[in-house]
């Protein structure tokens with residue numbers, strides 16, 4: 001099989017907080033058309049690894065590349081401009097604006113027009129049409145004119161996915177996308193992510209604890225433990241491997257002691 005060029009790579013990616021190495025020399029390639037789930041026990045370094053990729057944290061050493069270009073030292077917004085899109089719980093929303101207005105602003109930002117509210121009517125129409133497209137794709141049309149702050153939590157999470165889609169990133173990053181969500185809302189968000197993953201040009205990274213979500217979506221699983229890459233591969237093989245079982249049962253350190 002010919003592997004495509006990685007859309008995203010980390011090489012020996014490391015960050016230290018004082019004496020603590022939270023992510024330790026993690027090298028990994030991610031490819032378009034592939035959804036990788038990052039799992040590991042609490043404190044394993046999953047969120048820190050995400051922060052190093054999206055730019056909220058800067059590596060102590062090692063590099064991050066996007067389509068072969070070194071982005072290790074870029075700011076989060078510069079990385080977003082390079083096509084790295086990360087869903088943040090609520091922080092991307094303008095709570096006092098409607099669902100449609102929120103999506104239109106994301107479309108506008110993507111169109112390179114900045115976060116400006118007032119545009120000539122002709123441009124405005126095109127942007128609105130695009131925004132309506134993402135409303136439909138995320139099945140939020142009925143809520144278009146509701147204020148974001150008044151939406152139930154599950155619909156706010158769908159809106160975050162809509163905002164991310166409107167930015168048209170190449171790399172989608174989700175950190176526990178169904179956390180805190182009721183059982184009737186979770187499938188909607190998982191369907192949206194499955195829809196994104198079916199696009200062969202998109203690379204999806206997901207941090208997830210829930211095994212049913214992992215099983216439903218993962219093409220590949222990587223396991224972090226104590227900041228290190230412990231396993232990487234086919235979901236069924238990785239999850240049935242002894243080393244991963246040991247980590248999840250919490251005996252890995254006892255066994256090596």
Ligand SMILES: Nc1ncnc2c1ncn2[C@@H]1O[C@H](COP(=O)(O)OP(=O)(O)OP(=O)(O)O)[C@@H](O)[C@H]1O
Pocket residue numbers: 017020022040041042043044045046047048049
């Ligand atoms: N800004 C920081 N300063 C100091 N230590 C930090 C910082 N951020 C993370 N850490 C430490 O790095 C380690 C990895 O944390 P991280 O949040 O990445 O783990 P995680 O795998 O996402 O865990 P969880 O599943 O609980 O969210 C932890 O020991 C954490 O305390």
